[in-house]
Amino acid sequence: MERLERIYRYEQSCEFLPHRLKSLALSLPDKQKERVEELRLRVMHPLTVLTLEGELNAAPDGRASLVTAEDLEQMLGAVTEYSRYACIETLRQGFLPLRGGFRLGVCGSAVVRDGEVSNLKDISSLALRIVCEHIGLGSDIAPQLFSADGRFLSTLILSPPGGGKTTLLRDLIRVLSLGDAEHRALRVAVIDERCELAVCCKGRAQMELGNHTDVLSLCPKAVGIPMVLRGMNPQVIAVDEITAEEDIRAMCLAANCGVGLLASIHAASVDELHQKPLWRALLRARVFRRCIVIRSNGGARSYEVGDLPCSN
Amino acid sequence: MLQLTGSALILGAALWLQRSFHLRTLLRQRTLRALSGAFLALESAVRLTLTPLPALLRHLSCEPEAAGFFEGVTANLARGEPLASAWEHAAKTLPIAARERETVSALGHALGGDEESVCSALTLAASELSRLEEELRQRERETGRITAALCLGGGAMLCILLL
Numbered sequence: 434m435e436r437l438e439r440i441y442r443y444e445q446s447c448e449f450l451p452h453r454l455k456s457l458a459l460s461l462p463d464k465q466k467e468r469v470e471e472l473r474l475r476v477m478h479p480l481t482v483l484t485l486e487g488e489l490n491a492a493p494d495g496r497a498s499l500v501t502a503e504d505l506e507q508m509l510g511a512v513t514e515y516s517r518y519a520c521i522e523t524l525r526q527g528f529l530p531l532r533g534g535f536r537l538g539v540c541g542s543a544v545v546r547d548g549e550v551s552n553l554k555d556i557s558s559l560a561l562r563i564v565c566e567h568i569g570l571g572s573d574i575a576p577q578l579f580s581a582d583g584r585f586l587s588t589l590i591l592s593p594p595g596g597g598k599t600t601l602l603r604d605l606i607r608v609l610s611l612g613d614a615e616h617r618a619l620r621v622a623v624i625d626e627r628c629e630l631a632v633c634c635k636g637r638a639q640m641e642l643g644n645h646t647d648v649l650s651l652c653p654k655a656v657g658i659p660m661v662l663r664g665m666n667p668q669v670i671a672v673d674e675i676t677a678e679e680d681i682r683a684m685c686l687a688a689n690c691g692v693g694l695l696a697s698i699h700a701a702s703v704d705e706l707h708q709k710p711l712w713r714a715l716l717r718a719r720v721f722r723r724c725i726v727i728r729s730n731g732g733a734r735s736y737e738v739g740d741l742p743c744s745n
Numbered sequence: 746m747l748q749l750t751g752s753a754l755i756l757g758a759a760l761w762l763q764r765s766f767h768l769r770t771l772l773r774q775r776t777l778r779a780l781s782g783a784f785l786a787l788e789s790a791v792r793l794t795l796t797p798l799p800a801l802l803r804h805l806s807c808e809p810e811a812a813g814f815f816e817g818v819t820a821n822l823a824r825g826e827p828l829a830s831a832w833e834h835a836a837k838t839l840p841i842a843a844r845e846r847e848t849v850s851a852l853g854h855a856l857g858g859d860e861e862s863v864c865s866a867l868t869l870a871a872s873e874l875s876r877l878e879e880e881l882r883q884r885e886r887e888t889g890r891i892t893a894a895l896c897l898g899g900g901a902m903l904c905i906l907l908l
Contacts, residue, residue: 507827510827510828510857513797514797514798514799514800515797515798515799515822515827515828515856515857516796516797516798516799516856516857517857517858517859518791518795518858518859518860518863519795519796519797519798521795521859521860544859551859551861552858552859552862554858
C-alpha cells in the first residue's frame with residue numbers, strides 16, 4: 434500500500450511539470466517512481482529525479498528531456514497563477530508551497546532592494562520535492578516520550594541531513610495531537626518556519642497533523658514561539674531544525690511556561706551534538722529530557738529513544 | 746420622384762457613413778477609457794489584496810467595453826495558455842488601433858513580476874491609454890467636422906452628377 438501511495442504521489446507531482454516533460458517523467462518505471470524524493474529541473478540539462486542512490490535521468494534519452502528556460506518560466510507561471518507578487522513572501526526565500534503538500538525550490542537571479550531579496554528572476558533551476566507523509570511512523574515511539582505520571586517530556590530528534598527528522602517529527606505531532614488510549618490528546622502548536630511540516634497552502638495544511646494542532650507558517654521560531662504562547666495556549670510546541678541560539682532562548686521561555694517541546698537538530702548522534710556550539714546553550718537550558726536518534730542502515734532507518742544527557 | 750428618392754438614399758448613405766466613422770471613434774475612446782480605468786483598479790487591487798491575477802480578473806468590476814477583454818483573458822488562462830499569450834490573444838479582439846493594442850499587449854509581459862513592477866506597469870499602461878484617448882478626442886474634434894463635410898459633400902456631389 435505504501436509503495437502504491439509513493440507511486441501515486443510521484444505521478445501527482447508530475448502534474449506540475451510542463452506538458453512536454455510530464456509525459457517523459459511519467460514514463461519512469463514504477464520501481465524508480467516509488468523511490469523518487471525530488472524532481473530536478475535545470476536549464477540546458479536533462480530532467481533528473483533524486484533518489485536515495487542519487488540523481489538519475491528521468492528519461493533514457495537525456496536529450497529528449499533537456500529543460501529550457503521557457504519550461505521553467507512556464508512551470509513557475511502555472512504554479513504561481515502568473516502572479517509572483519502573490520507568492521513573493523516565500524518566493525524570495527527560494528521556495529513555494531504547492532497544493533497537495535509538494536514544495537518547489539526556486540533558483541535564479543536575486544533582485545535585491547534595500548539589502549533584501551525582493552524577487553527572483555531569470556529562473557535557472559527548480560527542485561520539486563515530493564513530501565511524503567508516513568502515517569504511523571511515530572505511533573510506537575510517542576508512548577516512550579511520556580513520564581510515568583503521563584507528562585510529555587520535551588524531546589529532541591537527532592539525525593544528519595536527509596535522515597528523516599521532518600517525516601518523524603510530523604507524525605509525532607499527529608500522534609500527540611490525536612492522543613491514544615493511554616494519553617489524552619495534546620494541543621500542539623507548530624512553528625513551521627520553512628513550510629515543511631504542515632506545508633500550508635492558502636491557509637490549509639496539506640499534511641495530516643491531527644485534530645488539535647495549530648500551525649504558524651513562515652514565521653521565525655524565535656518570534657513564533659512567544660506568539661503562540663500568548664495566543665494559542667499550547668501544551669506542546671513543535672519546531673523543525675534548531676539552528677540558532679535565539680531559538681533556544683525562545684524555547685526556554687516556553688519551557689518556563691510549562692509547555693513541552695518537540696524539536697529536531699542536525700546531528701548524527703549525541704556525541705556529535707556535544708561538538709556543536711548550540712550544545713552548550715542546550716546544556717544550559719536543560720529543556721530537553723528525551724532524544725530520538727535516527728540511524729540509517731542500508732536504506733532502512735532505526736529510531737533509538739533515550740534520555741538526553743543534559744537533563745537532570 | 747425617382748431622382749429625389751435616389752438622391753435621398755445617396756445622402757442617407759453618406760450620413761450613415763459619417764455616423765459610422767464617428768461611432769467607431771467613440772467606441773475606441775470608450776474602450777481606451779474603460780481599459781485605463783480597469784488597469785488602475787487592478788493596480789489598487791494588487792496593492793491592497795495581493796490576490797493572484799486570475800481571481801482578480803474574474804471579480805474585476807469595469808465598464809462593458811473592457812469587460813469582454815478581461816473575460817477573454819480569463820478564458821484563455823483557463824485553457825492553459827501562459828499569461829502573456831492569453832493577454833495578447835484577448836487584446837486582438839479589442840476595437841482599438843494598432844498602436845493602442847500594442848500598449849495593451851505589452852502589459853501582458855510585465856505582469857509576472859513582484860508587486861512594485863506589476864503596479865508600475867499597470868499605472869504606466871493606464872496613463873498611456875489615457876493619453877492616447879485624449880489624443881484621439883483632440884483629433885476627432887479637429888477632423889470630425891471635416892469628415893462630416895466630406896461625406897455630405899461627396900453625397901451631394903454624387904446626387905448632382907447623377908441628376
